[in-house]
Amino acid sequence: MNHPLRVAFALGAILFAGSFAAAQSDNTRITMAQEDVPLEAIVDSIRGASGANILFRPAPEGEMLISERLIERIQVDNVPWRKALELAAELAGCVVEEGEMDILFLARPPMVSFQLQDQDIREVIDLIGKMSGANIVWAPEVSGTISLRLNGVPWRDALDVATKTLGYTVVEEARGILRVVDPLSLQAQMETRSYQLKYVRPPRAWVPVLSSEFVEGGTKAPSGDVEKDFPLLDALRNVLSEGSKLDYVQASNTLLIRDTVQMHKRVSEIIGGLDIEPAQVFIDVKFVSTTNADLYDLGVDYGDSGIGISASGGQIPITFPFDLGGNGFEDSIIANDSGVGPFTDPSLNAGDTVVPSTIFGALSFTQVAATLRMMQKDTSTEVVQAPKLIAIDGKEATIFVGETIRYAEAKTEQGQAGGLSLSVVEATSSPVEVGFQLLVVPHVIPGTDRMMLDVIPKETSLSGTGDSSLAPPGFDVFTLGASGLEGSIALPRKRSSTIVTSMILDSGQTAVIGGLTTDTNVESESRIPLLASIPYLGELFKYESSSQERRSLVVFITPTVLRSSEDSAALLQSELEERRRAIEEGLMSLLEADMGLSRDLVNDEDED
Numbered sequence: 001m002n003h004p005l006r007v008a009f010a011l012g013a014i015l016f017a018g019s020f021a022a023a024q025s026d027n028t029r030i031t032m033a034q035e036d037v038p039l040e041a042i043v044d045s046i047r048g049a050s051g052a053n054i055l056f057r058p059a060p061e062g063e064m065l066i067s068e069r070l071i072e073r074i075q076v077d078n079v080p081w082r083k084a085l086e087l088a089a090e091l092a093g094c095v096v097e098e099g100e101m102d103i104l105f106l107a108r109p110p111m112v113s114f115q116l117q118d119q120d121i122r123e124v125i126d127l128i129g130k131m132s133g134a135n136i137v138w139a140p141e142v143s144g145t146i147s148l149r150l151n152g153v154p155w156r157d158a159l160d161v162a163t164k165t166l167g168y169t170v171v172e173e174a175r176g177i178l179r180v181v182d183p184l185s186l187q188a189q190m191e192t193r194s195y196q197l198k199y200v201r202p203p204r205a206w207v208p209v210l211s212s213e214f215v216e217g218g219t220k221a222p223s224g225d226v227e228k229d230f231p232l233l234d235a236l237r238n239v240l241s242e243g244s245k246l247d248y249v250q251a252s253n254t255l256l257i258r259d260t261v262q263m264h265k266r267v268s269e270i271i272g273g274l275d276i277e278p279a280q281v282f283i284d285v286k287f288v289s290t291t292n293a294d295l296y297d298l299g300v301d302y303g304d305s306g307i308g309i310s311a312s313g314g315q316i317p318i319t320f321p322f323d324l325g326g327n328g329f330e331d332s333i334i335a336n337d338s339g340v341g342p343f344t345d346p347s348l349n350a351g352d353t354v355v356p357s358t359i360f361g362a363l364s365f366t367q368v369a370a371t372l373r374m375m376q377k378d379t380s381t382e383v384v385q386a387p388k389l390i391a392i393d394g395k396e397a398t399i400f401v402g403e404t405i406r407y408a409e410a411k412t413e414q415g416q417a418g419g420l421s422l423s424v425v426e427a428t429s430s431p432v433e434v435g436f437q438l439l440v441v442p443h444v445i446p447g448t449d450r451m452m453l454d455v456i457p458k459e460t461s462l463s464g465t466g467d468s469s470l471a472p473p474g475f476d477v478f479t480l481g482a483s484g485l486e487g488s489i490a491l492p493r494k495r496s497s498t499i500v501t502s503m504i505l506d507s508g509q510t511a512v513i514g515g516l517t518t519d520t521n522v523e524s525e526s527r528i529p530l531l532a533s534i535p536y537l538g539e540l541f542k543y544e545s546s547s548q549e550r551r552s553l554v555v556f557i558t559p560t561v562l563r564s565s566e567d568s569a570a571l572l573q574s575e576l577e578e579r580r581r582a583i584e585e586g587l588m589s590l591l592e593a594d595m596g597l598s599r600d601l602v603n604d605e606d607e608d
Contacts, residue, residue, distance in 0.1 A: 028049055028081045029080055030046065030049060031076065031079075032075065033075045036072060037074070039071060039088060042071065042088045043088070050081040052081070053102060054103075054104045054105075055104070056106050056107075057108075060110060066106055069093065071088060072091070074087065074091055089106055094108045095109060110155050111152045112155045113151045114149075115149045116146070116148055116149075117147045118145045121142060121168075122138060124148070125159065136180065137180070138180040139181045144166045146166060159180075168183070169182075169262055170262075171260075171261050183260070183262075187242075190244065190258050191260070191261060192256060195254065196254045196255075199275055200232060239266065239270065241263050244257065244263065278394070279561055279562065280393065280561075280562040280563075282390050283390070283391060284388050285387050285558075286386050287386070289497065290551070290554075291550070291552075293550075295546075295547050296545070296546040297544070297545050297546075298543075385436040387399045389440075391440060394441070399438050400433075400435060401437075403433070404431045404433050407427050407431075407472075407490065408426055409428070409489070411424075432462075432492045434460050436460075438458075439457075439458075442559060444561055449506060450504060452502065452503070453502065453505060453557070456499065457555050458499075461495050462492055462493060462495070463494070464476040464491075464493035471490030476490065497553050505557075507559065508558065510558040513556075517551070518551045518552075519548070519550050520550075523544075523545070525543070
């Protein structure tokens, strides 16, 4: 889902973003821009967007209804619904009061204005009670004098400020009755309340094995001591009153707190601000690696040796220094002129022995393999990795897609008898992992649909070119030893591409987080001396080769903030629709190819 869910209301151009759930949601954010709109219209819209229970209190006698009070202008952008409600109430001259069962009231309390000098605090409390009509009770220990100047402030704010100045506190009881007491006297009136946490909880007993060379120390398991692993407990203990007590029930993720009513209210506010549903981030990454290779060959290739001229000599029986046929003693042991020998007397020869001819030199072209090669070849490959995963705000997530390849190494050991024994064991650096890994940590910026991302994509592959019959693809084969004791060993050659970066992106925004292009150019020329210099004819004695290779790596990332079940459902629907289109396009391509083949067959039959 690439944008927040927006709903326009008939009373004006008020746009709201968030979840339209029946239950109250603290994560709902609101965007609005309106002029001269009744407070009731704003409240109805916020109520519908957040699911909160918001009511209007009766207006003071003689004044217009609170719901009908006009707001001249209000404009907010993606703020929590509670802040938008408080702003609207303030612009309408009202306040937001909290009631029981999470019910909120919009009220227009009486405003007080007075200037007092060294006035008894009891008289000030009584004066505020008379002006507001509130039920206020103060304890006997409440005493002292105070000076204050107030002009048009809500009476409850005036009461809180006046009592806090002398170190007292206001406790609200049932039916809206207020008590002004010394905080120390509340120690004997402590209450025990339970707070069940929804989302905040101690670390789980098991941890995922997060294997990455970029995570220092790896994944650490919790100590098992909840007091050490759950820092919220110490934070709350620092806030509670002296003599209070806090216990944690891990089975139900519940806090049991014994403290004063006033402190319970403060604890409830703290937990309400911390125990909120975390946002989720859907991360779509496309890791594209392309290779373009251009090969250009032109000319006659005479091989690595080229044209060669060789001379060789042979050994044959000769007459020098004897005179063949001169009736000497050598005539009986030297071949005669007929070439049959080695004895002149045929009866002495074991067979028809032929004396070979003598060759003292030769011009040989038997080693020349001239090839006329004119070729231009373009090769293009593309490898796309497209991992998708959902991560919780502030939590690391990783995904690995690939395989693990183990390989062995040979060990030679000398035995007790002096002989050598050969053993095969797994190599020290085995296994080698090839594939794609993505490590990401999202941080959603509060109050916005923007996020900070720590992203580490890594792609690893094997690039060896050894004999596949001796080793798996991607391994290089090396020959060791000599003098008939050679051996072969296969070692993997890894090629990896890694990007480590941090960025700030809007929800649904696509960014290029890495781009790397590598160009390799190789040119070679071979020629036959002298012959290659002959005009026109010399081209038959030249060979030129040129190859160009370009490797490109581009990584795209698109994060999307998911704040509600509606966002997740919309995202799922979008993914399913994309898969459906891809399948349809693939089937259409196959159909077009099949139809093209059928047309070719029909044309061939017509020609026949």
